[in-house]
Amino acid sequence: MEYEQLKLDNQLCFRLYTAARLTIGAYHPYLDPLGITYPQYLVLLVLWEQDKQPVNDIAHKLFLETNTVTPLLQRMEKAGLVKRTKGKEDTRQRIVSLTKKGIEMREQAKHIPDCLSDEIIQITGEEEEFVRMIPSLDKLIEGLKRTTYNK
């Protein structure tokens, strides 16, 4: 068939896109009670690992553009999760730090990864299969991030 390749069934990207959306959906029951979204949760993960980072570092760790992260941080600031202060050495920088509320949320969120893992195992009956996928995904991400389209 001339157009065989154009079938949805043959596409890797469509699966990644769908799997990502549905998996993020699985976070909803855990994130909604905390009043945060998945991208906001990612920002918190970054800051919980290391507090007080410039916007650029956060964006880089999440493979996002600063023009995505800036509004995200503004919403998080409005929600009282982070504070954004001018950098001392480099005044162009905005240093993002956790508020008391942001720090405390770590405790409420610490069980989420285990919950999600359990859920995936329960739903699919598998775990190893997905653990094995991680290095491949990393290779793909590593390869793609150096292309023209990003960076």
Place this chain on the structure above:
Amino acid sequence: MEYEQLKLDNQLCFRLYTAARLTIGAYHPYLDPLGITYPQYLVLLVLWEQDKQPVNDIAHKLFLETNTVTPLLQRMEKAGLVKRTKGKEDTRQRIVSLTKKGIEMREQAKHIPDCLSDEIIQITGEEEEFVRMIPSLDKLIEGLKRTTYNK
């Protein structure tokens, strides 16, 4: 570490989310010349496989909600790619069909999957690895779509 699980590196979802975004980014050089976005490309894939489908069928095949697909189709109609007509049997339905322009775009797009495959191989030096990921992703998608969060 008590919070080890909270580390970004432990997360499958983050990889899926990132890999999906970056892979979609890799479509840009091919889709931009056609004047379409990746989700619009997906809609075209669905319609190229079978023309004249109600909104609901398209949404279902893409695992999207109709309130995402409706505006998408409206933009595609404005761009002259599809036509939306009232259903004859069930007048609530909107039957989406390809225009001449939408049909012709198939020819221009038919090489895209091969281009993307080649690109991934060139970037990562691998292909099998990602082909092997597909059944796992399908299992994950299949499992997640029956959860509370979607349907």
Place this chain on the structure above:
DNA sequence: TACTTTTGCATCGTGAACGATATAAATATG
């Protein structure tokens, strides 16, 4: 047949993503 429920689609509001562009500060260069 009258009434209730479901279904198919649309509209609205919010939060991402990101290309393009702007701005000010830091850095490099003549």
Place this chain on the structure above:
DNA sequence: CATATTTATATCGTTCACGATGCAAAAGTA
């Protein structure tokens, strides 16, 4: 040291993605 360039962040416009809600038509039920 003056000027050009780069860098860090922000703003704007467009397109998703989706929860909540609305509405009319179809289907089910009394």
